[in-house]
Amino acid sequence: MSHLVLLSGWGIDARIWQPLGEHWPADIRVSTPDWPGYGGRKPLSDPTDMHALAEAMANDLPSDAVWVGWSLGGLLAAALLDHLPAPSALVQLGIGPRFCTPDGVDQEALDAFRRAFARDSQATLAHFRRWQLKGEPSPRHAYRQLATLVDPASPLADPATLAAGLEQLASLDVSHQLAQAPCPIVRLAGEHDPLLAPSHRDSADCRINGAGHCPMLSRPERLATLLADIARQVPGRQPSASSEASA
Incomplete structure (x- = not known):
C-alpha cells in the first residue's frame, strides 16, 4: 500500500487536509502529522533549529512514504532532506525553491x-488566510470551508512557532536540496495561486485548473487523485503533463 504524508503550511494545522478524506482510493494510506507547535503539539525550544525539527519529525516522515509539503511545509520538507533518510518522493505543493x-x-x-x-x-x-484564498474560484466559499475546519480567529500555533515560520519563509532557499535531491521531486501548483510566482506556476510538473493556493479546499477530489497517482508511480516516472486542459 502506498503511503502519503501530508504536511501543512504556515498558520494552519493538519485539519486543512480533511476535505480530501472522502476522495482517497482504498490502496492509499494517508497520514497528516502536525509540525511541532501546531495542533496542540509541543513546540520546539528553538523552532528554527532544523536538527531539532528533524528529530521531532523523524517518526512522522518514514523513508518508504511520499512526503507532500504544502507552502512552508514544502520548504521545510525539502530542508529536512539534509537531515533525514530520503522519502520515496517529495511533492512540493504551492511553493518553489x-x-x-x-x-x-x-x-x-x-x-x-x-x-x-x-x-x-x-x-x-486572519488577513493572511483571506489573502491566500484569493486565487480560488470562490474565495468566500473557500473561507467558509476553512472556517468549518478551524476557527478563523484562532492562531492554531504558539506565537514563537508562527514568528519562526515567517522567518523561514523569508530566508529558506532549498534550491540546493532540490537540485541534489536523493529522491524524485514533483511540483504541483494551482493555476491561479496568488502566493506563487508566475515562473514557478508555469514550471510546475502539473498545474491544477480552477485552484489557487488551497486546492485542498477548491479541488479536493482532483488533488487527491493527483497525489494518489504520484504515490503509485514511485519509484517511476513523474506526471508527464505540465498543465491540465480540463478536470
Missing part, C-alpha cells in the same frame, strides 16, 4: 507582513 521572489511575493512585502504580525498577530493571521 524559495517563498520570496521578485515576480511573486517579494521580500519587501513579506517584511511588511512580519511587522504587522509583530503588532497584531491574530488580525494578521
Whole structure:
C-alpha cells in the first residue's frame, strides 16, 4: 500500500487536509502529522533549529512514504532532506525553491507582513488566510470551508512557532536540496495561486485548473487523485503533463 504524508503550511494545522478524506482510493494510506507547535503539539525550544525539527519529525516522515509539503511545509520538507533518510518522493505543493521572489511575493512585502504580525498577530493571521484564498474560484466559499475546519480567529500555533515560520519563509532557499535531491521531486501548483510566482506556476510538473493556493479546499477530489497517482508511480516516472486542459 502506498503511503502519503501530508504536511501543512504556515498558520494552519493538519485539519486543512480533511476535505480530501472522502476522495482517497482504498490502496492509499494517508497520514497528516502536525509540525511541532501546531495542533496542540509541543513546540520546539528553538523552532528554527532544523536538527531539532528533524528529530521531532523523524517518526512522522518514514523513508518508504511520499512526503507532500504544502507552502512552508514544502520548504521545510525539502530542508529536512539534509537531515533525514530520503522519502520515496517529495511533492512540493504551492511553493518553489524559495517563498520570496521578485515576480511573486517579494521580500519587501513579506517584511511588511512580519511587522504587522509583530503588532497584531491574530488580525494578521486572519488577513493572511483571506489573502491566500484569493486565487480560488470562490474565495468566500473557500473561507467558509476553512472556517468549518478551524476557527478563523484562532492562531492554531504558539506565537514563537508562527514568528519562526515567517522567518523561514523569508530566508529558506532549498534550491540546493532540490537540485541534489536523493529522491524524485514533483511540483504541483494551482493555476491561479496568488502566493506563487508566475515562473514557478508555469514550471510546475502539473498545474491544477480552477485552484489557487488551497486546492485542498477548491479541488479536493482532483488533488487527491493527483497525489494518489504520484504515490503509485514511485519509484517511476513523474506526471508527464505540465498543465491540465480540463478536470
